[in-house]
Amino acid sequence: MSDQINLDGPAIDQSTEDPQPEPFQIRVANRVDRLPPYMFGRINAMLYQKRRDGSDVIDMGMGNPSDPPQTDVVEKLTEAAQDERNHGYSKSNGLLNLRREVCNKYQRKYDVELEADHEVIACLGSKEGFSHMCLALMGPGDTAIIPSPYFPIHMYAVILASGNVVTLDVFDPEKFLRNVEYTCQTFTPRPKLLIINYPHNPSAATIEPDFFVEVVRLAKKYGFMVIHDFAYADIGFDGYQPPSFLSAPGAKDVGVEFTTMSKGYNMAGWRVGFCAGNADMIRALGTIKGYYDYGMFQAVQIAAIVAMRDTEDAVAEQALVYQSRRDALVDGLRRIGWEIDPPKAGMFVWAKVPEQWRHMSTMDFAMMLLEKGDVAVSPGSGFGPAGEGYLRMSLVENEQRLRQAVRQISRCLDKQSALSSSSST
Structure with missing residues (x-):
């Protein structure tokens, strides 16, 4: 009888204690794991700490405009x-009248006709629009060509969309185009997307209008789409006018162009950007955005209309301000022995590290300038391997501060050289 099953008993013996649970783990998506650590984290942490400690750090790291928008624009926002x-x-x-103003600017400045309903869309800054456009166009197995060194979002927006990236040297425009064609001839499947960015960030490389004519020809020949990041459209120096991709014949057949009000209009924190060009690509971006956001605050859009309609003279004057800052920084660095090619456009100087210091990584060199010289710059390695050996210096500080930055850099390097010499004897 003892072998009989007790039908009234519990199905499973009750444990006297609850088992010790395993530590709970957050398992993020693979796309997040594919992203590297933020390259500028160390610099930003030290910059923050030094300022908390009372140091007057001259910040040439980020392209964050320090000048205010026009008073009329702020009043309209209010x-x-x-x-x-x-x-x-x-x-x-975006509001129809805002998109119409984009059309008016393209007609006025580049002689490009755009249709406001189907060929222009407003974005929460060009970075958001660019990222969502990559999500709309790219998927597993798709490949994009990007310039190298690269602005990080040009690389990682593709990766976040599960695409692959081929990087091509950006410094020689003709070589870049030859490499695009070679890549299309040798890759299987062919690249789906070409991402270009002129004036280029970080290197400040520029091109002439014929470059875009060849881009359109290659796009039609090999069947790839084109995204042109035109963030520095409004900032040209010494008479140079950055050309629009959309001004090339047939450009709207193959691609789009992103612009922004962050730079020339000093509205970086307002997050007003635009995408213009191919209607099918615009529609795809609009589909993605329809799921992700409800558009920007309408008061910001209304103020942006006033800015585009009434402050173009101020935009031109702002470009002259950046040109004067470029001259102050380039002249100062040359006086202390640096090899500098003055940029023709944009908000940055792409400075080659002096030969004496090239044994250091650009990250270590930038950290030394910040720690010992109270000057923050962006290490070239933050823009990929091709940026090693260079520093990106932004032109957001005024001329007096930029000259002071050069003096502090000079004193820092002289002091470190003296310490190095004394330690070796």
């Missing part, structure tokens, strides 16, 4: 924000 009708959800593609 007025529009006080209108209760502007506080609801806005269309994710």
Whole structure:
């Protein structure tokens, strides 16, 4: 009888204690694991700490405009924000009148005709639009060609969209185009997307309009789409006018162009950007944005209309301000022995590290300038292997501060050279 099953007993013996649970783990998506550590984290942490300690650090690291927007634009923002009708959800593609102003600017400045309803979309800054465009176009197995050194989002927006990347040297435009064609001839499957960025960040490389004519020819020959990141459209020096990709015949057949109000209009924190060009690509971006956002605050859009309509003279004057800052920084660095090619456009000087210091990584060199000289710069390695040996210096500080930065760099390097010499004897 003892072998009989007790039908009234519990199905499983009750444990006297609950088992010790395994440590809970957060398992993020593979796309996050594919991203490297943030390259500028060490610099930003030290910059923050030094400023908390009272150091007056001259920050030439980030291209964050320090000049204010025009007063009329800020006043329009205030007025529009006080209108209760502007506080609801806005269309994710932007107000029609804002898109019309983009069309007017392209017609006026580049002789390019755009259709506001189908060929222009507003973005929450060009970086958001670019990232979502990559999500709309790319997927597993797709390949994009990007310039090298690269602005990080040009690389990692593709990776976040599960695509692959081929990097090509950006410094010689003709060589870049030859390499694009060679890549298309030898890769299987062929690249789906070409990402270009002129004036280039970080290197400040520039091109002439014929470059885009050849890009369109190659795109049609090999069947790839084109995204041109035109963030520095409004900042040309010494009479140079950065050309628009859309001004090339047939450009709208193969691609789009992203612009922004962050730089020339000093509206970086407002997050107003645009994508213009191929209607099918615009539609795809609009589909993605329709799922991800409700558009930018309508008062910001209304103020942006005023900025585009009424402050173009101020945009031209702002370019002259950056040109004067470029001259102050380049002249100062040359006086202390640096080899510098003055940029023709953009907000940055791409400075080659002096030969005496090339035994150091650019990250270590930049950290030394910050720690010992109270000057923050961006190490070239933050823009990929091709950036090693260079520093990116932004032109957001005024001329007096830039000259002071050069003096502090000079004193820092002289002191470190003296310490190195004394330790070796």
